[in-house]
Amino acid sequence: MNQIETTLDRPVTNVTAMPRQSLSIVMLGSGGSGVMTAAEILLRAAARAGYYGLMTKSFGPQIRGGEAAAFVTLSTKPVEIQGDRVDLLLAIDWKNAERFAGELLLGANTLVISGEAGAELPQIVTEPDPRLEEINLKTLTRSHKGTRPNMVALGTVAGAIGLPREAVAALIGERLEKKGEAAMAQGLTALDLGYEEAANFSLSKLAAAPTEAARWIISGNQAAGYGAMRGGVRFAAAYPITPATEILEWLAPRLQKAGGLLVQAEDELASINMIIGGSFGGSAVLTATSGPGLALMSESIGLAVAAEIPMLVIDVMRGGPSTGIPTKSEQSDLNIAVYGLHGDAPHVVTAPNSISDCLFTAQWSTHLAEAMQVPAIMLSDQSFGQALGIVEKPAEQAFAARREVAEAPGEDYQRYALTASGVSPMALPGTPGGQYTADGLEHAESGRPSSGVADHNQQLDKRLRKVVDYDYGDHWAQIEGDGPAAIITWGSTTGPVREAMRRLDPDGKRLRLISLRLISPAQPKALAAALQGSEQILVIEQSQMAQFFGHLKAQFDLPAMADLYARPGPQPFRADEITAKLEEWLS
Amino acid sequence: MNAETACALTARDYKSDLKPVWCPGCGDFSILMAITMAMADVGRPPEEVAVISGIGCSSRVPAYTSCYGFHGVHGRALPLATGLKLSRPDLLVIAAGGDGDGYSIGGNHFMHACRRNVDLTYIVMDNQVYGMTKGQPSPTTPPEWDSALVPGGTGLSPFHPLVIALAAGANFVARTFSGDAKGTAQTIVEAINHPGFSLIEILSPCVTFRPEEREWAKQVHPASVDATEDRARAARRVLTDDGFNTGILYRGNRAPYQPAFKPDDAAKVDFEAEFLP
Numbered sequence: 016m017n018q019i020e021t022t023l024d025r026p027v028t029n030v031t032a033m034p035r036q037s038l039s040i041v042m043l044g045s046g047g048s049g050v051m052t053a054a055e056i057l058l059r060a061a062a063r064a065g066y067y068g069l070m071t072k073s074f075g076p077q078i079r080g081g082e083a084a085a086f087v088t089l090s091t092k093p094v095e096i097q098g099d100r101v102d103l104l105l106a107i108d109w110k111n112a113e114r115f116a117g118e119l120l121l122g123a124n125t126l127v128i129s130g131e132a133g134a135e136l137p138q139i140v141t142e143p144d145p146r147l148e149e150i151n152l153k154t155l156t157r158s159h160k161g162t163r164p165n166m167v168a169l170g171t172v173a174g175a176i177g178l179p180r181e182a183v184a185a186l187i188g189e190r191l192e193k194k195g196e197a198a199m200a201q202g203l204t205a206l207d208l209g210y211e212e213a214a215n216f217s218l219s220k221l222a223a224a225p226t227e228a229a230r231w232i233i234s235g236n237q238a239a240g241y242g243a244m245r246g247g248v249r250f251a252a253a254y255p256i257t258p259a260t261e262i263l264e265w266l267a268p269r270l271q272k273a274g275g276l277l278v279q280a281e282d283e284l285a286s287i288n289m290i291i292g293g294s295f296g297g298s299a300v301l302t303a304t305s306g307p308g309l310a311l312m313s314e315s316i317g318l319a320v321a322a323e324i325p326m327l328v329i330d331v332m333r334g335g336p337s338t339g340i341p342t343k344s345e346q347s348d349l350n351i352a353v354y355g356l357h358g359d360a361p362h363v364v365t366a367p368n369s370i371s372d373c374l375f376t377a378q379w380s381t382h383l384a385e386a387m388q389v390p391a392i393m394l395s396d397q398s399f400g401q402a403l404g405i406v407e408k409p410a411e412q413a414f415a416a417r418r419e420v421a422e423a424p425g426e427d428y429q430r431y432a433l434t435a436s437g438v439s440p441m442a443l444p445g446t447p448g449g450q451y452t453a454d455g456l457e458h459a460e461s462g463r464p465s466s467g468v469a470d471h472n473q474q475l476d477k478r479l480r481k482v483v484d485y486d487y488g489d490h491w492a493q494i495e496g497d498g499p500a501a502i503i504t505w506g507s508t509t510g511p512v513r514e515a516m517r518r519l520d521p522d523g524k525r526l527r528l529i530s531l532r533l534i535s536p537a538q539p540k541a542l543a544a545a546l547q548g549s550e551q552i553l554v555i556e557q558s559q560m561a562q563f564f565g566h567l568k569a570q571f572d573l574p575a576m577a578d579l580y581a582r583p584g585p586q587p588f589r590a591d592e593i594t595a596k597l598e599e600w601l602s
Numbered sequence: 603m604n605a606e607t608a609c610a611l612t613a614r615d616y617k618s619d620l621k622p623v624w625c626p627g628c629g630d631f632s633i634l635m636a637i638t639m640a641m642a643d644v645g646r647p648p649e650e651v652a653v654i655s656g657i658g659c660s661s662r663v664p665a666y667t668s669c670y671g672f673h674g675v676h677g678r679a680l681p682l683a684t685g686l687k688l689s690r691p692d693l694l695v696i697a698a699g700g701d702g703d704g705y706s707i708g709g710n711h712f713m714h715a716c717r718r719n720v721d722l723t724y725i726v727m728d729n730q731v732y733g734m735t736k737g738q739p740s741p742t743t744p745p746e747w748d749s750a751l752v753p754g755g756t757g758l759s760p761f762h763p764l765v766i767a768l769a770a771g772a773n774f775v776a777r778t779f780s781g782d783a784k785g786t787a788q789t790i791v792e793a794i795n796h797p798g799f800s801l802i803e804i805l806s807p808c809v810t811f812r813p814e815e816r817e818w819a820k821q822v823h824p825a826s827v828d829a830t831e832d833r834a835r836a837a838r839r840v841l842t843d844d845g846f847n848t849g850i851l852y853r854g855n856r857a858p859y860q861p862a863f864k865p866d867d868a869a870k871v872d873f874e875a876e877f878l879p
């Protein structure tokens with residue numbers, strides 16, 4: 016079973032015995048060494064061969080050209096997190112490799128291949144006493160004109176794990192086609208050199224790939240952008256910020272292709288107001304940011320609540336507070352997203368639970384925002400946003416922006432009319448007879464400013480009613496298993512919890528996963544129903560101050576017996592960490 | 603609005619029946635009148651016009667018109683108007699507000715709106731004070747003006763919005779006086795008809811917190827020369843004038859920023875191919 020292979024360090028003699036369901040690989044190198052290119056080709060080739068996979072990246076602090084590590088886990092089953100132990104580490108060189116201490120989980124069974132023959136290995140690599148091997152990338156590439164070390168490295172890794180050469184060769188061919196035949200031939204020579212070297216090393220191969228079902232390679236940020244576009248978003252404004260920028264850079268040319276537009280604003284105060292303007296004009300709109308940007312936007316998100324302007328705000332969370340750790344994940348923006356608006360300001364907060372769920376949740380959130388004329392904040396995070404996953408092709412969803420619009424407002428048209436659902440038809444500029452002034456000032460049904468008791472109460476009620484009474488269906492949470500021990504979690508913590516559950520309870524008899532996709536408004540009844548029959552509850556989250564736990568206690572009637580496992584980033588949760596926690600909790 | 607009435611629109615058609623909250627004698631009354639006169643002159647029906655503002659006495663103006671309006675948050679009228687205009691180029695979009703709203707809290711947006719040069723008309727009712735919050739100095743207040751919040755005055759030299767607008771790339775720059783509603787209306791018409799970002803800085807006395815500003819009526823005078831197309835010359839003129847020179851001071855010919863925006867909802871957005879391995 017998978018768990019045993021990855022959690023236990025087996026005796027060295029056994030390592031080549033059995034094919035493995037899953038392998039974890041790290042490729043290391045300094046700036047310009049091309050590790051990321053090599054790792055991405057490896058991932059793509061594996062996808063074409065029918066495997067699942069995940070690639071995450073780690074970089075030094077240099078803006079450009081620093082040391083880089085690519086972490087790739089390939090598997091016959093869906094992968095949401097990196098493996099517990101590195102099976103194969105290949106370093107093109109060892110410059111500044113110490114910086115990845117804490118991220119490189121090496122063990123006695125790790126095969127380390129040094130591409131710098133004769134080089135002294137950093138202590139963080141030698142200390143766990145892994146199997147050490149060498150290849151001499153320098154002499155190999157020197158003796159074959161035009162070959163590059165990263166392509167030899169790619170061939171070595173692909174060969175060592177047993178990836179079919181054809182899949183890798185085809186990709187190299189496609190990539191180098193434009194550079195001419197000579198370049199292509201050199202690329203393939205390099206690949207073959209690597210495959211030849213790999214024959215010298217013993218490592219378990221990957222088990223045969225499952226059926227070649229349709230797979231996608233996608234990052235959480237791309238998935239979020241595409242989901243929003245599928246939901247109908249055509250206008251966006253934003254200010255760049257790590258780790259959200261890729262959403263914007265993915266969207267900008269594609270919005271253009273769809274006749275839409277992304278504007279780079281002067282700051283987040285501007286971007287949020289630009290999309291408010293766009294939405295007032297009738298477009299489904301989006302901005303994407305991270306914690307610092309969300310903080311700047313919060314006053315205007317409140318305006319959108321009061322003026323009933325639909326919009327999607329994606330927060331790709333990173334370590335906080337302040338500038339924090341921009342390139343690492345944390346689930347610590349929940350409070351600002353849910354409770355960060357001034358006044359009583361009901362709005363929607365959602366969170367995807369996997370890379371491919373970024374697509375679903377962004378599309379759904381756009382739909383919710385439009386349907387309820389309310390801002391929706393989607394809390395994604397760095398570990399989804401900047402990771403590339405080989406995933407099953409996400410299913411098509413029917414959700415699309417559908418705003419209730421006053422097409423032909425009559426004499427008595429009132430923009431903020433009190434309706435049963437709380438949603439009032441919105442007149443779009445250009446529509447005769449629908450003129451009103453959208454206002455952050457409290458207003459009467461007509462939209463006219465009013466500080467009267469009745470108007471304030473009625474408008475507050477209407478704005479609350481429309482989000483609280485809305486039927487969110489089954490999408491409020493992802494529920495798996497129905498055992499008596501229930502784990503409540505959210506966002507990117509879901510993946511490691513799922514993996515730990517697979518290990519401890521493959522039949523889903525003892526454990527139950529409830530991963531919330533709708534963070535706010537709270538769904539206490541739905542949670543109570545999902546908890547039916549549970550005897551034990553554990554909340555798991557990546558936040559020092561246990562923001563999610565506090566939210567569940569305050570808003571979801573979380574039973575008092577619920578236990579908590581919360582810790583901050585920047586280290587992602589590992590399956591072995593959660594597995595150990597669960598074992599301790601269950602015993 | 604049907605075709606018949608559309609050709610006979612008067613200033614009154616652009617006024618709502620909401621009674622302004624302004625103090626009697628406030629300069630903003632005449633500016634509201636000038637705005638409605640200008641709209642009647644331009645002749646776009648009220649539903650095709652959007653008036654966007656921030657917060658302040660002056661920023662109350664949208665609801666006093668019969669157009670679509672947005673009374674947003676303090677300082678953000680320009681980005682909101684920008685987002686609307688870029689996604690709805692068919693509309694006539696006017697942004698309006700005070701000197702605090704536009705030059706202090708919204709100062710960054712002011713510079714970038716000038717630079718971006720979207721086809722907007724920006725009306726600043728400059729009373730050189732924060733009226734709504736009851737009398738604090740704004741960026742255009744003279745340095746010695748005494749107030750409860752800044753006793754003895756700020757000691758800071760005032761911000762020069764017109765020079766900044768010119769330096770940042772505004773395409774049309776004018777100064778008028780609220781007391782001259784007709785002249786202001788004509789200038790607004792010219793600003794609307796001029797492509798790109800137009801700034802009209804309107805001296806508008808706050809009779810409550812700066813009663814001495816009533817004197818402005820005697821101090822303003824029409825500019826002695828016509829508008830120039832030379833940005834540097836315009837900047838030199840406004841830097842060296844007495845601050846009471848009124849008229850159109852600069853007309854540029856930069857192309858407005860208006861990228862194509864024609865979303866085709868019918869077209870299926872399909873980017874699936876790029877996710878195939």
Ligand SMILES: Cc1ncc(C[n+]2csc(CCOP(=O)(O)OP(=O)(O)O)c2C)c(N)n1
Pocket residue numbers: 657658659660661676699700701702703704727729731732733734735740
């Ligand atoms: C974020 C924020 N800060 C402060 C205020 C308080 N405030 C309201 S209006 C205003 C100044 C208005 O001055 P100005 O823009 O010159 O307009 P006037 O009232 O003079 O027409 C201030 C500071 C606010 N509404 N929002």
Ligand code: SF4
Pocket residue numbers: 623624625627628629630659660729733734807808809810811
């Ligand atoms: S306080 Fe000043 S600016 Fe405000 S309404 Fe009164 S006179 Fe006008």
